Amino acid sequence: MMARVAALLMTWEVILFLIFVVVVIVNSYLSPYFLDLFNILDTTFNFMEKAIVALPMILVIICGDIDISVAGIIALSSLLMGMVSAAGAPTGIVVLVGLATGLSAGALNGLLITRFGIPAIAITIGSMSLFRGISYAVLGDQAYTKYPESFAFFGQGYIGNTIIPFELVFFIALAIVFGLLLHRTTFGRKVYAIGNNPISARFSGVRVNRIRWIVFSLSGTMSGLAAILLTSRIGSTRPNIASGWELEIITTVVLGGVAISGGKGNILGVIIGIFLIGFLKFGMGLINVPGKVMNIVIGFLLIVAIMLPGYIRALRNRSLLKRQRQKPGRTSPGLAG
């Protein structure tokens, strides 16, 4: 019984949540402005777009793939949205263009990866360059800044007259959808199966390449969605929009407990990871830590977070082994875990 409770406490989500609690406590100790409902809600604006792209990235990484091109897709979507709104398109069309661009870019990635059997990392490094490069080629050092007035709501709006940002609510809704998709549908089970062993998944009748293609298209579409929110929030399109986000998003997902080798991970862990990094950055910002130094902290956090479970498991196995030696004749069921 005690062993089972201990095992439960040692799950990744619990460890992450404990780190999250420590971050909140330390932050509110360091700055009186941290535990302020308005501030906390307001800071979510800074990481909700990344969080939205992290959701499909969970599926991509569980499949055993990776998508480096997400920030490039954001740049491309934002570019085309800027173009059509410069031509006078209404909000509906702008949004549609953003989503369609994301979907097409993601589908192109998926097509190249599955059709030719090329590792996702190679294709998406190339397409990242291509997508963002198109944005540079068109815009150069210029920017689109003219958007329909109602377009501003997506990235700047609040729910009714409250102080709850629309982006936050939207993210929660999407997180629920992705949670159900991954954990409650056969599609989700197939994603895990592919990540664990694509060959045996194929032999079990899973259409591996089709699912991977869908997952990449999903990643592209959500990047297009993030582009809508981000463009709406900052009100302009420059070629360097969202630059470097791909690595930050992958860091979040991995910190959330998704194994980079595929087949393992869940939505809850990543959601905790998203808020952990977001609040950590917010707290450090309040005590005037520069952004580059925050990156050092997050880099170390990533490495320590990956090392930690392995060490805990090794320690536990060692103590179990010791106990087993002391009581010969009794087998310990926990050892296999």
Next chain:
Amino acid sequence: MRELLRRREFSLLILILLLMLAVSLRAPNFPQPGNLYDIANDTAILIMVAIGQMLVIITGGIDLSVASGIALTGMSVGMLNQYFPGIPIFVIILISLAIGFVLGSFNGILVSLAGIPPIITTLGTMSIYRGFVFVLSKGEWVSAHEMTEAFRELPRGSLFGVTNLLLAALLVVLIFAIFLRLSRTGREIYGVGGNKVAAQYVGISLKKINYLAFTLSGVIVGLSGLFWVSRYASAQNETAFGFELQTIAACVIGGVSIMGGTGTVLGVVLGAMFLGIVNNALTVINLSPFYQMAIQGFVILVAIVANTLVDQRNQLAMLRKREL
């Protein structure tokens, strides 16, 4: 002879010659020796770092921290030169190698001893190294007038008419071509990338090889960091930002399999030259440099798909031969 024709390096060479021919038709001054020499100089750093990157990729890993490592080494030696102008340049070269060694070793230790996947390790150290550039410099730049004459002249100075920068690149190319082809450890690197389990069974230490690959990549990064800031006569926080992806691109175009186990120094040199020629061609035919990234991305995609198709055809041919 047929063996040679089927080599990937050969088709890449043909591709490069065709590209040069096409550009020459538009811009007659492109194939002048002076311009070709400039291209070689502009590409020298990419060639060096891409070779280090290749070592890591052959073992089945990836090194995303190279650009941050260049920035950190560059800022360190730049500030060293700024505050202690008396230190002779060869000592600075040694220091840059040592810094690179430490950065690479740190990656290597995390990967081989702590068992963290290379992509995660270097994703982390990429942020960490870049962050330390800021901690060191407090956001300030080291600009040309704060560097000594000897420091700025390091990449430009020449021996027998070849710049030191190009000599360094040639040296790296030669050393690693020999090391990978002829030394036992070099062959073990391929062994690990080709089949980890088999490599262990024949007594190759995975830990040693992984550590070695990252450390060697780090040492090259250190030297390149020195050359980078001395060549551009400025050390900034954003030095070499995004360069890691160019080094991976050079490898991929040069036929290094991202899954590990295959790749040659010659291929990587050609891959890097290809990127260098594309960049130079843009300026020569008066295309905005803003097109560079898009064309580079397109080239990478085409190169990977072409490589894969050639590979698949070769494999099919091999299978057919076996059937007979």
